[in-house]
Amino acid sequence: MSTHGRAATRRRPPNVLVNAPFRRLWTAMSVCSLGDWLNIIALTALAGNLTAASGFQTQTLAVGGVFVAKMLPAILLGPLAGAVADRFDRRLTMVGADVARFAVVASIPLVGSYQWVIIASFLVECANLFWVPAKDATVPNLVPRERLEEANRLNLLVTYGTAPVAAALFAVLSAVVGMISAASPGFGAQPTDLALAVNALAYLVSAALIFTLREIPKGHTLRVSTPPVLRQVIEGWRFVGGERVVRGLVIGMLGAFAAGGAVVGVAKAYVSALGGGDAGYGAVFCAVFLGMGAGMFFGPRLLGALSRRRMFGVAIVLAGVTLAAIALIHNLALVVVLTVVLGACAGTAWIIGYTLIGLEVEDGLRGRTFSFLQSLARVTLLLVLAVVSAFAGLFGEHLLVVGDMTYRFDGTNLVLLLGALLAVVVGVLALRHMDDRPGVPIGADLFAALRGERFTVEDEEPRAGLFVTFEGGEGSGKTTQSRLLAIWLRDQGFDVVQTREPGSTKIGMRLRAILLDAAHQGLSARSEALLYAADRAEHVEKVIRPALQRGSTVVCDRYVDSSLAYQGAGRTLDPDDVARVNAWATGGLLPDLTVLIDVPPSVGLRRMASPADRIESEPMEFHERVRHEFRALAAAAPDRYLVVDGTLPQDEISRIIQDRVREVLPDPVPGETEAATGTIPAIRD
């Protein structure tokens, strides 16, 4: 989204990694994360290999067992370990945990039994439970307060960014062992042994790095204890479950997550069935994470013209369709490619959901909401991994024979297909419940977005002019700024129509009188919404559309968003109904740019000199809801909005607006005029 903060980001101070002690801790963390991911991949692969001879069912269950053993400690012992970790010297806790992890991982190839793989998985995670809180508590000791956010972002980057690296490394290492085994038949190592050795070494390197990190203070400070995961989930649902949009987003994100989890859970068995070895398994794992990273980064940009809510639903449906293809196509190379697409869809949905939830939820609840989401994701993943492997195992192997064609359809295929179905259902529900462009067909909208355009209905005649609207609460400065923008545009040589809602037509003036007269206190919310829509229909047909078709620039003080905010959020009418009525009233005409001037209602209302009208005299909660909705609308379509801080001085606001409008302005001298005047010889002195 464009905001006035752009200048600030340009002057970015040096990176937090300049800080040597933090750099060392961060390096240790990166090495450990790489080790952790190698550990998951290698242990699940090893469990599959050790049980391969006992049949499909045992193998699938065995791989599921490793996932469960890895996730149980966090759920059962998480808070306990956090509390214990706070009592000890953090540096020694981390070093101790690293050495313990090294010893356990190094012992796995030596013992070489499935039982030990499960016990080792559990033990490594128990050690992690001490390592992670000690590390989290250390970061604020090494990094100044104002750099903490940047440090956390870097931590997150290595936590997930090392996954595809580890998967690729695993694929290479197991291929190397495979080649050595093929060359010298006497060589009895498992394909996973080399990966486990590198994994053990990673923990040892981390131990050495942290041991020499003397900057970590010896004493301990009390930490706020985190409640158990299950309690966080139940309590969290109590405060976000009631919000329609947030509820939809949470369910959608979990659907995407569960679909990804289904792939990871059965990947080992599926890849074996397709004739791929450990290298193939590594490739699928790598593909999921590469796709996710790409989706988070590029997804929202690729379809920038599609509304965020629609993009969220579309990404989940696409994830489902891709998963169905993965389930049915028996070709490892194609499966790897499709897995990248699946990851990209899931990543796109996840990042949009995360961002929208952040904007929907108030400041005070945001931290709790995110920890609720993370706990819920963890519980979902555990359930999905456990259920998926058990289910695939129980269904077993099947060969479908049609004529002389045979088609293999195992429990893994079935699980993937069910995951696909779940994603499609969740995606369609998200699209239906949270659609913010009712009346606009989704297919046409999507194709237009792929071409980088925004689809509008009934807008067949090409419109020559630019349409800019101003939105915001009472006294935010819309009237002042729209006037200043109109003056500036005229100075640039544009023909400008400056107008406002309600009341810019003959009929509209009468409607305005009904709507704003403080004497009309009994007006029902629905008739209010319809009267504003009636005023708007008249305004669009008589003033705005003709002006745009003439090629004028239209600057309008308030438009559809005001109805969504005041009648939808303020009067708590169903937002979909308000959107639908307005899409019909305006024939789907949308602004090219909306400037949202954002001020706290207390500030805006204090600026008003004249006696309060019917809407201004609403209570403060009403105005807070209106502001919240404006901001959510802007966040859902960042390319079409400019959000400006309305408490800045007037001239600074004008400058920010002019900078943004300049980006969307057409050339004031059309091309053909230039071509014609180009033939006239230039006058020189």
Ligand SMILES: Nc1ncnc2c1ncn2[C@@H]1O[C@H](COP(=O)(O)OP(=O)(O)O)[C@@H](O)[C@H]1O
């Ligand atoms: N950036 C600003 N800082 C302080 N006061 C402002 C600012 N912009 C406008 N005002 C004042 O606030 C009052 C309301 O402004 P106005 O443009 O009429 O707001 P709106 O149309 O959003 O209700 C006016 O008295 C105006 O002079």
Ligand SMILES: Cc1cn([C@H]2C[C@H](O)[C@@H](COP(=O)(O)OP(=O)(O)O)O2)c(=O)[nH]c1=O
């Ligand atoms: C256009 C529109 C305005 N309103 C309200 C918001 C304002 O309180 C009032 C418009 O009055 P106005 O005096 O034009 O307010 P402002 O100076 O803040 O622009 O009408 C709606 O509730 N719904 C709408 O669709």
